[in-house]
Amino acid sequence: METVKSNIIKTAIVEDMRDIREGLVTLINFTDGFTCTGSYRSMEDAIPQIKHSIPDVLLSDIGLPGMSGIEGIQILKEKYPQMTILMLTVYDDDERIFDAICAGASGYLLKRTSPAKILENIREAVSGGAPMSPEVAMRVIKLFREVRPPEKVEYDLTPHETRLLKLLVEGHNYTTAAEELKVSYNTIKFHMRHIYDKLQVHSKSEAVAKALQNRLV
Amino acid sequence: METVKSNIIKTAIVEDMRDIREGLVTLINFTDGFTCTGSYRSMEDAIPQIKHSIPDVLLSDIGLPGMSGIEGIQILKEKYPQMTILMLTVYDDDERIFDAICAGASGYLLKRTSPAKILENIREAVSGGAPMSPEVAMRVIKLFREVRPPEKVEYDLTPHETRLLKLLVEGHNYTTAAEELKVSYNTIKFHMRHIYDKLQVHSKSEAVAKALQNRLV
DNA sequence: CTTTTAAATACCCGTTTGGGTAGTAAAAAA
DNA sequence: TTTTTTACTACCCAAACGGGTATTTAAAAG
Numbered sequence: 001m002e003t004v005k006s007n008i009i010k011t012a013i014v015e016d017m018r019d020i021r022e023g024l025v026t027l028i029n030f031t032d033g034f035t036c037t038g039s040y041r042s043m044e045d046a047i048p049q050i051k052h053s054i055p056d057v058l059l060s061d062i063g064l065p066g067m068s069g070i071e072g073i074q075i076l077k078e079k080y081p082q083m084t085i086l087m088l089t090v091y092d093d094d095e096r097i098f099d100a101i102c103a104g105a106s107g108y109l110l111k112r113t114s115p116a117k118i119l120e121n122i123r124e125a126v127s128g129g130a131p132m133s134p135e136v137a138m139r140v141i142k143l144f145r146e147v148r149p150p151e152k153v154e155y156d157l158t159p160h161e162t163r164l165l166k167l168l169v170e171g172h173n174y175t176t177a178a179e180e181l182k183v184s185y186n187t188i189k190f191h192m193r194h195i196y197d198k199l200q201v202h203s204k205s206e207a208v209a210k211a212l213q214n215r216l217v
Numbered sequence: 218m219e220t221v222k223s224n225i226i227k228t229a230i231v232e233d234m235r236d237i238r239e240g241l242v243t244l245i246n247f248t249d250g251f252t253c254t255g256s257y258r259s260m261e262d263a264i265p266q267i268k269h270s271i272p273d274v275l276l277s278d279i280g281l282p283g284m285s286g287i288e289g290i291q292i293l294k295e296k297y298p299q300m301t302i303l304m305l306t307v308y309d310d311d312e313r314i315f316d317a318i319c320a321g322a323s324g325y326l327l328k329r330t331s332p333a334k335i336l337e338n339i340r341e342a343v344s345g346g347a348p349m350s351p352e353v354a355m356r357v358i359k360l361f362r363e364v365r366p367p368e369k370v371e372y373d374l375t376p377h378e379t380r381l382l383k384l385l386v387e388g389h390n391y392t393t394a395a396e397e398l399k400v401s402y403n404t405i406k407f408h409m410r411h412i413y414d415k416l417q418v419h420s421k422s423e424a425v426a427k428a429l430q431n432r433l434v
Numbered sequence: 435c436t437t438t439t440a441a442a443t444a445c446c447c448g449t450t451t452g453g454g455t456a457g458t459a460a461a462a463a464a
Numbered sequence: 465t466t467t468t469t470t471a472c473t474a475c476c477c478a479a480a481c482g483g484g485t486a487t488t489t490a491a492a493a494g
Contacts, residue, residue, distance in 0.1 A: 175480085189483085193483070196482080204480090
């Protein structure tokens with residue numbers, strides 16, 4: 001149903017349990033369009049060796065002996081930013097899902113995922129998707145709702161005012177902000193009054209607080 | 218390959234384009250395990266009528282005449298919290314994805330999704346998943362990374378100092394903070410110096426910025 | 435070509451703040 | 465017990481800030 005992929009997808013695996021690791025290697029090598037270019041039992045093994053053959057996709061466990069999968073992929077993503085990383089793990093707690101995604105994982109699969117689904121998800125990941133097991137996706141959605149940034153209130157700040165506000169947030173005072181913006185100290189005060197009017201505040205700290213809380217900067 | 222579902226999945230559709238709407242109705246009614254219990258061209262139609270037959274899943278467009286799909290599902294989710302809602306839309310911008318999810322959508326599919334995938338995704342949604350088109354999932358992941366709460370840096374603030382910092386964030390000045398904490402003006406200054414030392418800042422605004430940016434309050 | 439509007443600059447003055455020093459009271463550690 | 469630590473209070477002074485008024489310049493509107 002799909003057209004043939006132009007290239008074989010090079011996949012590597014980091015998984016400490018031998019049965020699972022070798023099962024995945026076999027699965028991948030026996031499937032058209034995939035090849036396994038490395039399998040490692042720990043991040044300590046994977047990180048130095050992976051440079052000999054950088055995969056398109058890395059499937060990694062989280063619970064590994066020594067360095068955790070999350071720490072590991074952070075290091076690997078730093079060195080090989082183009083590498084797509086998929087977690088394949090038994091953990092489905094919010095904390096680890098969050099950490100893995102922030103560490104650079106493009107997807108998060110639970111180990112009970114069927115072989116066919118795993119292959120499909122690898123394909124989806126290399127073509128720019130972010131495959132997740134249904135439970136994980138639901139957790140991500142729920143976390144997403146929790147961290148919803150405050151509704152953007154519009155205060156109609158001019159570009160100048162926004163720029164100044166950003167400087168205040170960075171800790172500038174009127175004098176240094178004036179230098180930064182190459183205007184006079186009094187011009188800064190001029191803009192400040194407008195900012196205060198628009199934000200309905202009466203001090204620099206309040207403006208900074210409002211700017212940060214309402215994502216104005 | 219799957220065991221038969223215990224119940225037929227009752228699905229309803231809100232979509233203004235007649236061809237698409239009728240295509241979906243046909244697709245659903247001609248598939249085993251699904252039945253279409255309603256199809257509406259707008260939220261204004263759907264909201265009053267849907268009570269006659271509450272579906273398990275609602276497939277909704279976003280770009281509708283009159284009330285937008287996002288406003289609509291917010292109302293529907295309020296009335297029928299158990300109803301699973303899937304967006305089916307052409308929009309894949311961050312803003313709408315975010316809004317839809319926060320309004321109660323459990324999934325977000327792009328209209329180019331194949332009929333087979335749509336059915337699969339409906340099944341996934343009713344069984345507790347959160348199906349998303351690959352591009353959408355990737356955007357969700359990226360948004361997720363952006364809103365990552367900054368790693369908690371510990372500044373060893375005492376409870377008193379933290380409370381004061383919170384007051385500053387709320388816009389208090391030394392005088393009103395002193396009243397609030399029932400201590401003298403000079404005590405506020407005393408604590409401020411300690412806060413500044415610990416946060417390594419030299420102004421109230423900087424302290425407020427650091428407090429907000431590092432979730433100290 | 436005026437009129438209007440927006441951005442920039444300036445001065446004044448009272449208030450707030452930042453930082454220095456110094457002292458007291460109460461609780462915790464030695 | 466004495467010592468140390470922690471919380472609190474006080475005074476001083478220079479710097480930063482908030483808000484008032486007013487002028488200049490440049491662009492936009494009429």
